[in-house]
Amino acid sequence: MAAKTPIKPADPTVDLASIAARKGQIGKMSIEDVLLILKRAKGEVAKGKEVFTRQGCIVCHTTEKGQPLKGPFMGQVGAVLSPEQIAESILKPNASISQGFSTVQVTTRDQKVYVGFVTAQSAEAIEIRDITGKVSRVKVDNIKERKELDISMMPGGLSDALSIEEFASLVAFLASQKG
Numbered sequence: 001m002a003a004k005t006p007i008k009p010a011d012p013t014v015d016l017a018s019i020a021a022r023k024g025q026i027g028k029m030s031i032e033d034v035l036l037i038l039k040r041a042k043g044e045v046a047k048g049k050e051v052f053t054r055q056g057c058i059v060c061h062t063t064e065k066g067q068p069l070k071g072p073f074m075g076q077v078g079a080v081l082s083p084e085q086i087a088e089s090i091l092k093p094n095a096s097i098s099q100g101f102s103t104v105q106v107t108t109r110d111q112k113v114y115v116g117f118v119t120a121q122s123a124e125a126i127e128i129r130d131i132t133g134k135v136s137r138v139k140v141d142n143i144k145e146r147k148e149l150d151i152s153m154m155p156g157g158l159s160d161a162l163s164i165e166e167f168a169s170l171v172a173f174l175a176s177q178k179g
């Protein structure tokens with residue numbers, strides 16, 4: 001892992017303006033430092049929307065009702081999570097897994113493995129949706145093993161290439177999504 005740049009954002013002598021636009025700064029800072037600096041960094045909602053698309057968040061998260069869901073719906077995230085919790089969810093996806101989105105791995109008697117979210121469940125079968133959005137139906141009789149994985153289907157490091165400005169904008173955009 002790359003060494004973290006020892007900057008102290010809480011220290012008023014640190015010139016935020018001089019590093020705010022530097023690409024890749026987020027990946028160089030500890031999560032604690034990013035959370036601290038976010039309090040001082042100004043984000044722009046419109047810019048954040050661009051970052052959301054450009055960084056591929058849109059592949060798994062929708063912000064419009066009616067689009068097929070792959071990860072949690074983001075159109076109301078600002079009403080549910082604080083900006084700090086949003087930032088933390090992006091920086092550390094495994095730290096807390098959103099309800100209903102824990103990753104389940106099912107192995108069948110005929111040696112198939114499915115990894116995804118359980119979207120429906122009955123006495124006869126379960127439905128698992130993988131990260132591409134594909135839904136598979138697996139008969140309960142055919143399940144050899146079912147376990148919950150402690151990992152998020154959301155990869156970490158997605159925001160490492162961002163500048164502080166871009167990350168603050170991304171968080172501001174999501175915080176503005178109140179449904």
Ligand code: HEC
Pocket residue numbers: 052055056057058059060061070071072077080081086087089090093094096097098101102131152153154155158159170174
């Ligand atoms: C490969 C799919 C995928 C991509 C790409 C992805 N996410 Fe996620 N995200 C998920 C899944 C699945 C969860 C739910 C599990 C969890 O909480 O970690 C999640 C959870 C979240 C949460 C917490 C939501 C809540 O209600 O608790 C936020 C915020 C979030 N993602 C933002 C982002 C942003 C911003 C990006 C782009 C930088 C992104 N995600 C990219 C799949 C993805």
